[in-house]
Amino acid sequence: MTAPAAARVASAENAVLSADEVAGLPVRRPARPLRWVTAAVVLLLLAVAADTLVENGNFAWSVVGHYLFDSSILRGLVTTLWLTALSMVIGIVLGAVLALMRMSANPFTSGVSHLYIWFFRGTPVLVQLVFWYNLAALFPELSIGVPFGGPVFASGSSTALITPYSAALLGLGLNEAAYMAEIVRAGVRSVDEGQLEAARALAMSAAQTHRKILLPQAMRVIIPPTGNEFIGMLKTTSLVSVISLSDLLYSAQSIYAHNFRTIPLLIVVSLWYLLFTSVLSVAQSFLERRFDRAQSVRPRSPWPKRQRSRPLSTKAQETEELPDER
Helix, strand or coil: CCHHHHHHHHHHHHHCCCHHHHHCCCCCCCCCHHHHHHHHHHHHHHHHHHHHHHHCHHHCHHHHHHHCCCHHHHHHHHHHHHHHHHHHHHHHHHHHHHHHHHCCCCHHHHHHHHHHHHHHHHCCHHHHHHHHHCHHHCCCEEEEECCCCCCEEEEEEHHHHCCHHHHHHHHHHHHHHHHHHHHHHHHHHCCCHHHHHHHHHCCCCHHHHHHHHHHHHHHHHHHHHHHHHHHHHHHHHHHHHHHCCCCHHHHHHHHHHHHCCHHHHHHHHHHHHHHHHHHHHHHHHHHHHHHHHHHHCCCCCCCCCCCCCCCCCHHHHHHHHCCCCC
């Protein structure tokens, strides 16, 4: 080894520190002045906002407190919650059917599903609500029977059947089904095809495959966007006020149309929406953690474990190799 190479090796050996020496070295944190400046600006803005909320008398917090639990506001809140729940049920059930149709090998079935999703995602939900509310202008009478001149089993006036509540359910539920179809389809396609093939190899029925293999894994992908859609639906129900349905926003509009306290009543509506969106967010987080925890537990393998044969010892091998003297 040459002298320069030996010198480099010696210096490298001397540069190695023990673990105790490394632990005793002082830790120097890098200076981040921009972080302190950003925190100071945010605190200043929060202080200005809090001072505005307290000092500006136009907010009329006493009026907000008076109408927060008003009977008409609470009735509108109940209507909003029921409308949200029923619209999501329609959207989830119909969306699951549309997703299965979209993944079908039948091109006609898949094409119908694709056309539905294209139409309802491509038109605004407000336009759909107004359309369903004015359906009587297009079909004055609705009937159920055999088409093309066949017998009619039941019929009725569109004005009596399409109430503001039913128009809201049709508009919100059918629109939501188009989005839920894509969510369900993405969740189903996220499951590895090999696991479905293993289920078929084990002679599992289609119901068992969906219940034990497909759905538990697909739900991890389906639940987060479904929770977002549920929260979005809660806020989207405010659009039904344009068709004179007494939801939360319409109830507040009816009140401030008489007392002209627009801002306090809108604050009341916002507080209720914030409360229930927070509740739904917590529920969504709980479901996500539960399914993540269920997936983190390794399932028991359906395949039987093979017994590994231990190698024979030398003495046993010698014993087996000896001829039988008897």
